[in-house]
Amino acid sequence: MDIVSTKEMxxxxxxxxxxxxxxxxxxxETMQGVLEVANELKSPVILATTPGTVSYAGxxxxxxxxxxxxxxxxxxxSLHLDHCSDINILKKCIESGYKSVMIxxxxxxxxxxxxxxxxxxxxxxxxxxxxxxxxGLVSGQEEERDIKDSDSIFTDPYVALDFxxxxxxxxxxxxxxxxxxxxxAEPKLDFERLKKINSLIDVPLVLHGAxxxxxxxxxxxxxxxxxKVNIATExxxxxxxxxxxxxxxxxxASDPRxxxxxxxxxxxxxxxxxxxxxxxxxxx
Ligand code: 13P
Numbered sequence: 001m002d003i004v005s006t007k008e009m010x011x012x013x014x015x016x017x018x019x020x021x022x023x024x025x026x027x028x029e030t031m032q033g034v035l036e037v038a039n040e041l042k043s044p045v046i047l048a049t050t051p052g053t054v055s056y057a058g059x060x061x062x063x064x065x066x067x068x069x070x071x072x073x074x075x076x077x078s079l080h081l082d083h084c085s086d087i088n089i090l091k092k093c094i095e096s097g098y099k100s101v102m103i104x105x106x107x108x109x110x111x112x113x114x115x116x117x118x119x120x121x122x123x124x125x126x127x128x129x130x131x132x133x134x135x136g137l138v139s140g141q142e143e144e145r146d147i148k149d150s151d152s153i154f155t156d157p158y159v160a161l162d163f164x165x166x167x168x169x170x171x172x173x174x175x176x177x178x179x180x181x182x183x184x185a186e187p188k189l190d191f192e193r194l195k196k197i198n199s200l201i202d203v204p205l206v207l208h209g210a211x212x213x214x215x216x217x218x219x220x221x222x223x224x225x226x227x228k229v230n231i232a233t234e235x236x237x238x239x240x241x242x243x244x245x246x247x248x249x250x251x252x253a254s255d256p257r258x259x260x261x262x263x264x265x266x267x268x269x270x271x272x273x274x275x276x277x278x279x280x281x282x283x284x
Contacts, residue, residue, distance in 0.1 A: 006100040007130040010204035013227040018279040022046035024232035033264040035069040037271040043280040044076040052143045063097035075284035106134040117167040136175030157196040178209035198225030238266035
């Protein structure tokens with residue numbers, strides 16, 4: 001198989017009420033860890049890369065690695081550009097072979113977000129690439145994007161309806177109380193708002209900032225229309241902790257093939273837990 005767009009994946013998830021997990025990966029080992037578990041559990045999976053990761057690893061390398069995974073494993077695998085506000089990076093990723101992108105103009109005024117998203121949809125759809133966009137403002141920190149909790153804006157269901165109709169996006173990221181990064185207190189999700197958005201809008205809905213959200217809340221969010229669950233921080237921390245522990249025990253070690261193995265194993269444990277919560281096992 002080749003890497004696929006997220007459109008069919010998410011429409012199946014919507015129909016059958018589960019979610020496809022989107023894991024942020026950064027290099028070969030994190031991508032391998034995610035794909036090995038997804039393959040064992042026969043789960044469709046989205047490999048998410050931020051513009052920071054694209055600049056770190058190179059779009060061509062990331063596409064080539066994802067294609068190797070798709071060829072090796074018989075499960076639907078998508079390569080997604082996460083939170084991109086720069087149209088030039090976005091177009092470059094699409095031209096390099098990405099199958100899914102998120103245009104993030106959520107910091108702009110509504111009309112501008114609408115205009116930019118429309119332009120991206122027109123471009124991406126000519127390549128059969130699916131487009132996600134955010135309406136409202138999810139707080140927290142993800143790379144350069146750092147939004148205070150007090151500045152978060154929850155998604156207005158009726159504005160979301162207008163936005164989806166006018167832009168023709170394939171999926172909508174909603175702000176309902178989650179945040180990127182580590183939570184200071186347990187997040188309280190606005191399920192009534194989510195239910196309303198889901199009743200008005202046809203496209204699959206996306207939950208950002210899923211690290212640290214209790215499993216019951218994610219399961220309930222899926223029941224109310226969430227079809228894609230984004231996880232970054234909860235993979236990064238155990239990966240890094242395992243490397244730190246390895247060097248505490250082996251201060252003179254230097255071989256990446258040794259210290260990256262426990263890191264990958266720690267990441268794989270979390271990937272398996274999240275796939276189970278998304279109920280995406282055997283959906284691939
Ligand atoms: P977390 O880092 O909170 O898991 O958020 C991930 C995310 O939403 C990526 O877009």
